[in-house]
Amino acid sequence: MASNPYTPGQVPRILAGRAVEMRRIEGLLARVATYGELGGPLMVFHAPRGIGKTSLLRAAQRGAVESGFVTAWVACSRQQPVLSAIAHSVARALERADAVPTGNRWRGQLDRLTVEVGVPGAKVQAEVARREPAAPPQAAIGMLESLLHEAATSVRAHGGAGLFLLLDELHTASADEMSVLLNTLQNLDGERTENPLATVAAGLPVTPEALTRAATFGERSTFVSLDVLSDDDARAALVGPAEAEGVAWTDPALAAVVTESRGYPYLLQLLGSTTWDAAAPDAGTRLTLAHVKRGLPVARDQLAAMHRARWGAASRLEQRFLAAMAAAGDGNVTRAAIAAGMGVDSRAISVPRERLIEKGVIEPVGHGLVRFTLPGFGAFVRSLEEA
Ligand SMILES: Nc1ncnc2c1ncn2[C@@H]1O[C@H](COP(=O)(O)OP(=O)(O)OP(=O)(O)O)[C@@H](O)[C@H]1O
Ligand SMILES: [Mg+2]
Incomplete structure (x- = not known):
């Protein structure tokens, strides 16, 4: 049997679709490589869990x-404090590339930045201490600015194209950290030609709003939402990896998985994997509808485990919210329907709603409507109610 x-x-071994998104990132990088200057404002990809943010960034x-x-x-x-994580990741990257700036200044910058923004526990305390955005800590901005400047110019000086900073799960950064990051990038843009650096980030759908709240000019970041894969791209996500092992899909098998997954990349990989294991194919053979069907229970078990984990991570209030939402159906659900189901005023549901969006369990779809992000979650919650 060929390996799964x-x-x-x-x-993923093969990133299906996402050509438009990749071109946008390549556009930023081309600017850095060609002109040795800053690759535009922060570019932020946002989507619910499992849509492929990390995969895109890795590609x-x-x-x-x-x-x-x-x-x-x-x-x-x-x-973990995000700013010191950035400093350390940049430092490690330069070491690996043998592009560490010469002189003692660099080491000193690193240490100071860690002391200033990297004290364990400080992050949580700062969050609790204030709700209103205050002036961003100028010292931290100055330090991050000079660190990124030194690092990026050192890469160029060592013959590299520039520095590429990738920030995954940016929604977990505190408002302070986001503010420092945005102010830093804005300052670096002020001396664009001196800073051969591009920054791309990914996060849950709350990320654009959180950035805009952290600094008003955060809204000038480039926000790009990632959607599920089209049917063609979904087929490519299934066919490509098998083909590389000399294994093909029959049309009915392919059609079944594309329909079942609804273009959701995680489900495509899961169903591809369970179908493969059911078939245990050798090179030169084909995956059939019978294999898909035999793999389905395994995939459903895995999904059920994910449903249970999400349910278990929700507070009592959030669980009541989810139950009311599930009772209202599987499509887009209105605020009013959820509030009515919980027997409360519709203003009273804002907090659990925000929390569940932040956790990626539900997502807003405009006009106050929300839906579940993981297929089958509504049915799972309803099955709990019946039990
Ligand atoms: N373009 C793609 N083509 C094929 N498979 C993909 C693609 N994008 C994502 N996947 C698959 O979907 C799953 C989820 O991808 P990924 O971890 O990148 O999502 P994410 O949006 O970062 O999720 P999370 O918010 O949980 O971190 C993975 O199993 C990955 O292999
Ligand atoms: Mg991810």
């Missing part, structure tokens, strides 16, 4: 490395 080429929960990173960039990847998280 599908990657549920991991970066962009691979491409950038091939074009001679030094890349620094930061997985932002609530547990």
Whole structure:
């Protein structure tokens, strides 16, 4: 049997679709490489969980490395100060590329930045201490600015195309951190030609709003939403990896998985994987509808486990919200319907609604409507009610 080429929960072997998004990133990088200047404002890709943000960023990173960039990847998280994570990732990237700036200044900058913005626990306290945006900490901005400037120019001085900073899960950054980041990039833009750097970020759908709240000019970032894959791209996501192993899909099998997954990239990988395991194919053979059907229960078990995890991570109030939402149906649900289901005024549901959007369990679809982000979640919640 050939080895399973599908990657549920991991970066895909073949990134299907996303040509438009990749071109936009390449546009930024081309500016850096060609003119040695800042690659435009912060570009932010936003989408619910499992749509392919990390996968897109990883593909962009691979491409950038091939074009001679030094890349620094930061997985932002609530547990860790984001600014010092940026500093450390940039430092490591320069070390790996043998492009560390000469002189003691660099080391000193790194240490100071860590002391200023990297004190463990400070992040949470700062969040609790104030709700209103205050003036951004100028010292931190100055330090991050000179760190990124030094790093980017050092990459160029060592013959590289420039520095490419990738920030995944940006929605977990605090308002302070976002403010420092945005102010820093704005300052670097003021001396655009001195800063051969591009920054691309990804986060849940709350990210644009959070950035705009953190600094009014945050709205001048470039926001790009990622959608599910088209049917053609969904087929490509299934066919490509199998083809590389010499295995083909029959048309009915392909059609079944494309329909079942509704273009949701995680589901495509999951169903591709369970179909593959059911078939245990050798090179030269085909995956059939019978294999798809045999794999389905395994995929459903996996999805059920994800449903349970999301339910378990919700507070009691959020669970009541989800139950009311599920009772109203599987499509887009109105605020009024959820409030009515909970027996409260529609203004009273704002907090759980925001939290669930932040967690990526539900997403806004305009006009106050929300829907579940994970297929089958509504049915799962209803099954709990019946139990
Ligand atoms: N363009 C694509 N082509 C093929 N598979 C993809 C594509 N994008 C994502 N996937 C697959 O979908 C799944 C989710 O991708 P990814 O982790 O990038 O999503 P995400 O938006 O970063 O999710 P999260 O918000 O949970 O971090 C992975 O299994 C990945 O292999
Ligand atoms: Mg991700």
